[in-house]
Amino acid sequence: MSGPSTYEPKSGFTRWLDRRLPILRLSHDSFVAFPTPRNINYWWTFGAMLSLCLVVQIVSGIVLAMHYQPNIHDAFASVQRIQRDVPYGWLIQGIHAVGASMFFLAAYVHMFRGLYYGSYKAPREVLWILGCLIYALMIATGFLGYTLPWGQMSFWGATVITNILGAIPFVGESIQVWIRGGGAIDQPTLNRFFSLHYLLPFVIAGVVVLHVWALHEVGQNNPTGVEPKTKDDTVPFTPYATIKDLFATSLFMLLFAVFVFFMPRALGDPANFIPANPVQTPNEIFPEWYLLPFYAILRAFDFNIGPIDSRTAGVLAMFASIGVLFILPWLDTSRVRSMRYRPAAKQFFFIFVVVAILLGWCGHQNPGTTLAKGGQFSATLNWVTGGQSATSQIVAPSAPEFQATSDAAEAQARAQGAAMTSVTREGSVRATLIAVTGGTRQTHTFTADNADDLEAQITAAKAHIGGSAPFVQVIRNTPFLFTVTRFAQLLTFYYFLFFLVILPILGLRETPNRVPDTIAKPVLGETQGAS
Amino acid sequence: MLRGIAIAAVASAALFAGVALAANEAEPPEAYPFSFNGPLGSYDMAAVQRGFQVYSQVCSTCHSMEHLAYRNLGEPGGPFAEYRVRNHETGEMEARVGLPAGEHGEYVDVVNNPYVRAIAAGFQVPDIDEATGEATQRPARISDHFRKPFANEFAARAANNGALPPDLSVITSAREGGAAYVRSLLLGYTGEQRGMQYVNNHFAGRLISMPPPLAADGLVTYSDGTPSTREQMATDVASYLQWAADPHMEERKAMGVQVLAFLLVLSGLLYLAYKAVWRGQSH
Incomplete structure (x- = not known):
């Protein structure tokens, strides 16, 4: 794709250097002469923004590391010192914290771009996999960095995530202790998280070099998904792509600046301004916004799958949801790259985008929150006033026979004229039976919009009935509840359906649109993409 | 029987009042x-x-x-920061504490700020007596934390x-x-x-x-x-x-505000440059 080098050293020094270290030749071929498809649109400018983000994070991070103290007693205060006393510390810290969010924002757009235009298909599989690797490293780095301010979310986020690692089959517990540096999150954890948070960005930088290398080997994809056929289909990277990237990156920096200067705390959780307290769990523990979809997938598994318990299933699903991206080049069977010419796939893709965003929304809700319900909560209270109550003991021969024994005892009491009976179990085989005879049987049914209101009504009613009845029988009816967890389960199902079923089958069955003739020929005169 | 009905009625009434408690x-x-x-x-x-x-x-x-720290009160932008502001009638420089938004003045370094020094001195903070090594209390200095x-x-x-x-x-x-x-x-x-x-x-x-x-x-x-x-x-x-x-x-x-203004102008110029570079190129 790159073809023979067109670099010609101009001066004596560059000729001398070119024979010894052809670094200027490499730069010229990679960033100046590199042929770029004419028709790439603004969705192709996010690579430049991501490079900028990586540099900004590394530079601001190095400065922060000069002032930050990775010590559980001093970390929170040292971040406050950076904010208050370090010259422009508030700016550097703000850029670093907002920068993490901007990095992920750009990465997500970049990934959805690749997904839509089929940039993962041959010959770009390795390019895509390297990108996935960078993304996985970004997740690890972002998580480690969020721990460092040592606020409540830092501490409890680290606790939840390391607990998750403990659920990995066979090796989980060893990994958990190894990563924490002990049984619980403590000083050794913070020390190694700081060390790794400083290390991983340079690993990312290394993989980025491979990513760019692979890109320059196979060339850029373009919105049509059809490879450029002649030299006329491409323009040199500089100045054409360079200036377009600069313009788009400038707009991106505008958004970046809006957050840094006008709402630096909007993307964080207020709870992280409370110093970490190992004995006080916050009401709700959330990761940062960019990890919420995976958090929702983790929590969607509230049921066991055969021998796999719900926690392990959630962890496996969470890792699988990222892992599936790595094998995407072999899951999508369609030979057509761009979804521009795949009307059916395009619809499934847009549903996928919405699903991913909704998963993020679910990740920030209380999993038990009811979104819709099939009816009202109701309870029926039965009690007897003014009767005689008799207490007797039930002893079953063995625990498995308890239910039958107690049912028989109740039936017998009722046959003897008891209006109501109650069994209070006191062990595996023993129970107390209260039977009420005579009196007036009372009943009341009430409804409520939620379980809390219903319980409050039951408690209030019981208090009013008080001692006038020996006991009150409560029959609760819970309607079908469509909770956040149920919703997340549906969304998780689609997430995996899209990759594992829709893309493989659709590629074999769909009829793609015909690629316009103009694209089969040199593209001059065609007016697609941005302008 | 009547008592039972009465209790049932009271209980029902309580049910509807109970909602507010929840x-x-x-x-x-x-x-x-x-x-x-x-x-x-x-x-x-x-x-x-x-x-x-x-x-x-x-x-x-x-x-x-x-x-x-007490010094934070008198640092630029702090509520007790001292500024020298020119009185427009007399032309004299006057001390102002906590500059109202929109006014300009010459900032007086916090170490020379008598107000912050006085505020700090009003608080007793724990220290170690250097002569005896015993715990003691002394008036706060501006470098002390609250x-x-x-x-x-x-x-x-x-x-x-x-x-x-x-x-x-x-x-x-x-x-x-x-x-x-x-x-x-x-x-x-x-x-x-x-x-x-x-x-x-x-x-x-x-x-x-x-x-x-x-x-x-x-x-x-x-x-x-x-x-x-x-x-x-x-x-x-x-x-x-x-x-x-x-x-x-x-x-x-x-x-x-300055950064956004700069970036807006930069974006405008880059857009024009982009248009100029791509002029005559179909894409």
């Missing part, structure tokens, strides 16, 4: 038009100064602000029925709703008490261990003569706590 979720904070709201808002320094007075005389009995009301967490809990008064350095950042939440909370007491707790409609669970701190008007006598109603004190101390949590806000917003 709602113990906090009321959202009441919106308040603080001067620092919005992208261009700045601090009302007179309110921040009064708020510091409320903090010193009321809140600081129980609440520490360990991340603040005096802590309790020596440690245990002392704080012991003095507060087991509850720990939170540090207030970043309280407006640490609570959903920020300064408006703090203001609402201070005014949210209903006057009821349950055991050692107080009913407060703006607190999660509606029961708070903190006794009403601003129980009556006139609790503090403002040095600038502003009438110290409960609302006034709550608003002022919320403004002060917002400044304490975000002391560089004014500098940040001012720089933000």
